Amino acid sequence: MIEFSAAEIAALTGGVLVGTDPAGPTITVTSAATDSRESTPGSLFVAKPGEESDGHLFIGSAFERGAVLALAERDVTAPDGVSFPSVVVADAVLAMGVLAAEIVRRLRAAGDLTVVGITGSAGKTTTKDLLAGILATHGPTVAPRGSYNGEVGVPLTVFEADWDTRYLVIEMGATKPGHIAYLASLVQPDIGVVLGVGSAHAGEFGGVENIAQAKGELFEALPATGTAVINADDERVLAMQSRTRARRTFFTSSADFAADGGDPVVRARNSTTTAEGNPSFTLLFPDGSEHEVVSPLLGLHHTTNLLAAATVAYTIGCAPDDIVASLRTQAAASRWRMERTERVDGVTVINDAYNANPESMRAALRTLAELGSGRRRTWAVLGEMLELGDRSIEEHDLLGRVVVRLNISKLICVGPNTRALFNGAVLEGSWGSEAVHVDDPEAAERILAAELEPRDIVLFKSSNGAGLRFLGDRVAHAVPNASVSAGQADTADRLAADSEADSGPDGSGKAHQP
Template identity: 85%
Template sequence: MIEFSAAEIAALTGGRLVGADPAGPAIIVTSAATDSRECVPGSLFVAKPGEQSDGHLHLGSAFGGGAVLALAEREVAGPDGAPYPSVVVPDAVLAMGELAAETVRRLRAAGDVTVIGITGSAGKTTTKDLLAGLLAGLGPTVAPRGSYNGEVGVPLTVFQATWETRYLVIEMGATKPGHIAYLASLVQPDVGVVLGVGSAHAGEFGGVENIARAKGELVEALAATGTAVLNADDERVLAMRSRTAARTAFFTSSDDFAADGAVVRARNSTTTPEGNPSFTLTFPDGGEHEVVSPLLGLHHTTNLLAAANVAYELGCAPERIAEGLRTLAAASRWRMERTDRADGVTVINDAYNANPESMRAALRTLAELGRGRRRTWAVLGEMLELGESTIEEHDLLGRVVVRLNISKLVCVGPNTRALFNGAVLEGSWGSEAVHVDDAAAAEQLLAAELEPGDIVLFKSSNGAGLRFLGDRIAEGPDPQPSQDPGPDHAPNRPAALVEAASGSDASGKATQP
């Protein structure tokens, strides 16, 4: 993090500085954290209200770890009765955003930094990881940890940047119109990437067309000097070229697509017998390179192409891009994470996020990998935030499981009844599809019935928690409880967030991955 004084932070955020000795040395912060356990000497501790706890209750821990200043919504007294050194603001998260925006402004004024924003209904984190790996060969690169992609995660990513940073990769998620516009206003991206428009959060957005409008806020934020990198295989994304002043570049798996903008293409896209994407990568200059990625599933071809397209636009040599895609594996957890147990059971843990499109992609990969295996298992939890289409989408997914000839379907949780019913109505019979109340019941079933040669997929929305069950099953008999490293889950935000982003008075729920 570039340095800020307490006085500068107060001025930037319109906050009130308390607990600091006016006659003493200036307080200088050199890092920032929202978790008191991550504070080190020189930290700014952002005491935001959270889903599980209020950061104001942990100022003692933060300052004990080395924090020198808090960004807080109220004064908190220390052991001596005096308030901890703090900048008091009405909304700590919005104040984080203001500090992040100033950080980007100063980085731009001081040097050659390029900001890349990535959005889409699926694949953001994988694409971010791939792109960071490719750009690291061109210069110092900063990218989010895990799925830090909301109004908390984006500032935390910005705060990782230093004066030496050349590439700043920002993942942008949203659950309401105006969220991406707000995030883009903080970082002013030079390059905007849109991966796809799906039905994730359809209930909160009010339909897929509203999702498309929200994702397009990224390309609308680009200046004429910027570049919009668009998925030409998604009609809603392709239509966004009319919504941006920036030049456009495209990536596609189609041989037929043509455009005035630069096109990066995957020809002969398929998967290997091990499930790895394989294709001929072609560039606008006519160069062709064979790529077999270590990622798992054909759907990752979109993410690979997006990363390749951005890297090409930023000057990375095609040969280096192709070589990078051949070697870069998933860097974030619970994304098609494969474990081959010693007893012959294979576990695919993809339970960090789920929507109808990503569910179908994962199930197709399971069916492909299951050829020649003893049995295929799909352990599925609820897809959240689908609104009025929840029952329909779960019913349809159950039918897809049967059509793909998955051997065993385990529906986990009270809200997966429609998933189970869809499978039964499509023709699943006997014990091919079962419904269990919770992850503990699913674990008992799997412990009793998994056998060597089986392959099992875990897939659900983050809130369903199946990723931890997947971890335990991957460890084999007598596993130890797994720990969540705590990726970006911001709490519900007050209306001020959306008002700041879009002028709306709607409630601004936290961005989810």
């Protein structure tokens, strides 16, 4: 993070300095955190309120770890009655945005900075990781940790940048119209990519068309000198090309697509998967070069993410050979994204339970079915898809039917709100013990501990809030044939604690935004 004095922060945010001595030494911050456990000497601690906790309760802890200034919404005093040095503002999250925008402004004024914005209903984090991996070989690159993609996560990512940063990759999520426009106003992206529009969070947005409208805000924010990177295989994204004044570059897996006006197209030909489930295709660049790509990622659906990352890198000016070399070696960099573990007893565990929507659920199940060829049994352990609104029952019912049509051997529906998923599977023809419904992850864990056998493959998939990613971790690292132990439960509690900051990285107490 570039340095800010306490006085500069107060002036930029319109805040009031408290707990400081005007005649004393200047307070300067060199990093920032919203989690007191991540505070370091010289850091700014952002004490924001959240749904599950209040950062103001952790100001003392942050200062014990070396924080020198708090960005807070109220004055907080130490046990001796003296105020902690703070800038008190009306809204700490908005104040973070102001600081992030100022950092981007200063970095642009001082050097050659390229900012990339990435959004879409699925694949943002994987695409971000892939692109950052490519760009890091060409210059200092900053990208989000995990899925930092909201009004707190984006500023936290910007705070990681310094004077040497050449590429700033920003993941952008939204829970309502206007969110992406706000995030784009902070970082002023030069390049924007929209991966796709799905039905995830349709309940919050009021329908898929509203989701498309929100995702397209990224293209609207681009300058005329920028580039909109457009997924031509998604008709809603393709329609967004009329909403930007920027140059356009397309990516597609279709042999028939041709861009109007001769705009560049990056294309994947003969997309398939290997016997191990890895995406494989021929990558064609606008310069006429062709390259064979086999990615270490898992699942055909990652072809879109690989194409998007390649297209952005090519637009920036990376050489095709360098792009392809990176794509051939990059495995999943963020946790719980088609994360594959081979247990010593021959059971394969795929943990993809960080996020879920109808499209990503189907993609993961197709991958499970493909990988199940030659296996003893395939297991799908599925939790609730959240935020689908009035389509929730219908979408869960349809998903249960998809499980049966893909001939998945065993289905465990976890949680009270997956009853429609279970019913859909039964109505489609899943009888006896092929499909079961349980109330909680612990019940699912008992079934798996008793019934998993060598050469079985098991998929865990749910929305983040359902928590199946922790069950997936426990099963992946379980001692074969051992019953569920207190130690495993302790591991789950530790993982859950480690995944959350004092009040959540996205400003809402949640771990991410869609």
